[in-house]
Amino acid sequence: MSSPAGETYLDALFEASPIGMAVFDSSLRYVRINRALAEMNGVAAAEHIGRTMREVIPELAPTADPILRRALTSSEGIHRIPVSGETRAQPGVERHWIASWLPIEVRGERGVAFFVEERTEQVAAERALRASELRFRGMSEAAPLGIFLTDVDGNVVYSNPAAQRMLGRSAEELQGDGWTRVVHVDDQEALFRRVEEGRASGGTFMFDVRATRADGTLVWGEIVSQVLFDGERPVGRVSLMTDVTERRRMLMALHESEDLFRELSENVDAVFYIARPESSQVDFVSRGFETIWGRSPDELRRNPRIWLDAIHPDDRSRVVEAFERDRTTFRAEYRVVRPDGAMRWISDRSFPVRNAAGEVVRIAGVATDETTRHTLEAQLLQSQRMESIGRLAGGVAHDFNNLLTVILSHAAFARQDPLHADEDLTAVTRAGARAAELTRQLLAFARRQVIEPRVVDLNALTTQTDRMLRRLIGEHVELVTELEPELWPVKVDPAQMEQVLVNLAVNARDALPGGGTVTIETAKVTLDEGYAATHADVAPGDYVMLAVSDNGSGIDPALLPMIFEPFFTTKPSGMGTGLGLATCYGIVRQAGGHIWAYSEPGQGATFKVYLPRAHGVPGEAAPAATMGQVRGDETVLLVEDDASVRAIAARALRAHGFTVLEAGDGVQALEVARGYGGEIHVVVTDVVMPRMGGKELAARLAEERPRTRVLFASGYTRNAIVHQGVLEVGRNFLQKPYVPATLAQKVREVLDAPEAEGSGA
Structure with a gap:
């Protein structure tokens, strides 16, 4: 390669190199500069020639000029020195380079070759x-x-x-x-x-x-x-x-806990369940559900309504009301009907499961089969009732003898002087009414009843029971009542509450062998969260309190926790069965209430019953009818096996204008009906009679005389004959004893009732 060609080649490399290059003479003026360096400096290449760095790019001169001078006298040059600064091409932007200076000969004198590589992006x-x-x-x-x-x-x-x-x-x-x-x-x-x-x-x-x-x-x-x-x-x-x-560790503990819970839930005679609060969707239910409800847990998970549908119709509305009131702390006792028709008593209780924020995320609960307990309680109840009736027998016989003396004496006086018999007849009527009330109380108290809770006034019930209580506790004990006016109503079975009163009063009497005072009190109370927190199974709210107190020697504190246990008694043998307080406890709990005993040695004892406040108006008896109020001209077939009762009833109905056909039992009644050519508008029949009872008679007449209405009468309570299967629910019914006006009034009501309602057959 010739020298000119080589120079041309080097010139091309010099100009095309991406590395900035320049040559300085001995005066440190630019002799040559390539395009890359000129662009870095932001100054045209021609403007560099013959000028110093300080003249061209004064902003970099303070840094680069001393190094350039040092390189001019150096034998080996200065290599790869970092240089930073601004240029005219990009004012305000700091740029970075790596620069090298080599001493070379320029025009026969010492000069410097300068190489600079842009490394701003690298820095x-x-x-x-x-x-x-x-x-x-x-x-x-x-x-x-x-x-x-x-x-x-x-x-x-x-x-x-x-x-x-x-x-x-x-x-x-x-x-x-x-x-x-x-x-x-x-x-x-x-x-x-x-x-x-x-x-x-x-x-x-x-x-x-x-x-x-x-x-x-x-x-x-x-x-x-x-x-x-x-x-x-x-x-x-x-x-x-x-x-x-x-x-x-927590997961392992959780798995162990779940395994333990599952093992317990599958082997305990109870139903454990977990549900969602917003939908009641069941996440878990134990195997006990199948044992008690007779349905598989899978059925309940697929259709939670199975739970509601299984509840006995008489309990369903009460349970739903309690559940909707607060499903997270739901507590109730109710009956369920299994697919095979068997009935079970259930005690059901739930509680909330909360997350760390305190929000309720699940409802957990346990339901237990209380059928055996309820059966035993019913047996205890009946046994205690019979025991109480034994106590009543002497007093009742005494009262009946007194009433019979009044009735027989005034009847004799009336016969002797018929023209002045009004006062005697009034006395006979009053004595008969008292005897009827005494009989009613005895029947209600003694019957094996289906529970019939209704809204009642506890003050009125206490007042009605007062006479019976005074007979029971005897003359050596004073009975005092302190009843708060305008007492809230409660929903209970009246006969059962009478038994609670009797049991507590007799218990108080037995604590006073030498005489003393028994006090019965009622009051309106509101139990707050604090009270509920210290008394198990008590919900806050409004209650009616019934308290029975004595001023006897009190109860030993060691015995207080056991007094409501069945068959527990401190009385001598033959003086008590230990059933009274257990019976009271069962009745009160069944009514949704609770009972507590308070006593200190030497200070007597107080038993407090708390019953939830009910909403509604206690039922009141209709005003009694009088002889002249009711009239009729219809035909009545009167069927009664007791001739004296039949004669009185026939006389009463005829006195009110009715035509009366008489029969001594169901068989004779059918004969009379078949032999009578006119219309028989209503049959008044006793329920229990020889040969053919009232129920069968009504069924036979319904076939032969479908338009004839039926009124049943009995000395048993409606509840007793319905419960024993003698009579169906919903039939027209008249409780004996009755007075003539009441009989006529009831016959009139049956005749005037709409077709479906008045039909007794």
Whole structure:
């Protein structure tokens, strides 16, 4: 290559080079500059020639000029010096270069060749990387998670303090492949397999691993590992480790608890359930549901309404009302009817399950089969009732003898002087009414009853029972009543509450062998959250309190917890069965209330019954009819096996204008009906009679005379004959004894009632 050609070639390289180049003479003036450097300086190449750096780019001269002068006298030059500053091309922007200066000969004199390489972007990248590294290190040092950086071969190049604390190892112990030695031996094979799978897939993977700390304890770690790439080339992994040892322990404890709960729930004679508060969807129900309800748990989970449909119709509205009032603290006793028709008594109670924020997320509950208890309570109730009736017998006989004396005497006086018999007849009527009331109380008290709760005034009930109570407690004990006016109504079975009063009063009397005072009180009370919290199974709200107190010697504190237990008694043999207070307890609980005993030695005892306030108006008896109020001209077939009662009833009906046909039993009544050519508008029949009773008679007449209405009469209570299957619910019924006007009034009501309502057959 000739010299001119070589120079041309070098000139081309000089101009085309991306590296900035310039040549300075001995005066440090530009002799030559290429395009790259001119662009860096932001000054045209021609404007450089013959001028110094200070003249062309004065902003860089303070830094570069001293180095340029030093290079002029240097034998080896100055290499790769970082230079920073601003240029005219980009004012206000700091730029960075790497510059080198070499001494050369220029025009026969010493000069300097200058080479500069732009590295502004590289410096920015280095700074960003350095800042990123500082941020990463700061975060990793403070992070609660364990952080590991590994190279492509899986060797640890960095572990943060949290990782070292979790594993109880130093950074040096974890460096390289040291981390593999802390992994539990049983987990190593699975871990290495997961690492290889992750390496092959190049993605993220998760795994749990056990590690052995330096002190020998085990730690569970949950690891998430992600491949790091440089472009498309994997350069290592970053792995995050969470200490889940406590979570693992809690899960194991939870599983053990669940297993224990499931074992208990499947082997205890009760139903455990968990439901959702917003929908009542059942999440869990134990196997006991099938035993008690006769339906599978799967059926209930698929259709929660099975629970409601199984509740006895007479209990359903009460249970639904209690459930809707507060389903999270639901508490009720009710009956369920199984698919096979069998009935079970259920005690059901639920409580809320809350999350950490206090929100109710589930309802948990337990339902137990209380059928046996209810059966025993019914037996106790009847036994106690019979015991009380035994006590009443003497007093009742005495009262009846007194009443009969009044009736017979005034009847004799009336016969002797018929013209002045009004006062005698009035006395006979009053005595008869008192006898009827006494009989009614005795029947109601003695019957095996189906519970008939209704809204009642406890003051009125106490007043009505007063006479019977005074007979029971005797003359040596004073009975005092203190009844709060305008008492709230309660919903109870009146006959059962009479028995509670009798039992408590007799119990108080027995505590006063030498005489004393029994006090019966009523009051309106409101029980607050504080009271409910200290008394089991008590809900806050309005209650009516009935208290029975005595001023006897009191109850031994050691015996108080046992006094409501069946057959527990402190009385001498033959003086008590131990059923009285147990019976009271069962009746009160069945009414939704509770009963407590308060006593101190020498201070007497008080039994307080709390019954929930009811809404409604207590029922009142209709005003009695008089002889002249009711008239009729219809035909009545009167069927009564007692001739004297039949004669009185026939006389009463005829006195009110009715035509009366008489029969002594059902068979004779059919004969009379078949022989009578006219219309028989109503049959008044006793329920229980020889040969054919009233129920069968009504059925036979319904076939032969479908338009004839029927009125049943009996000395038994309606409830008793319905419960014993003698008569169906809903039939027209008249309770004996009755007065003529009442009989006529009832016949008139049956005749005037709409067709469906008045039909007794």
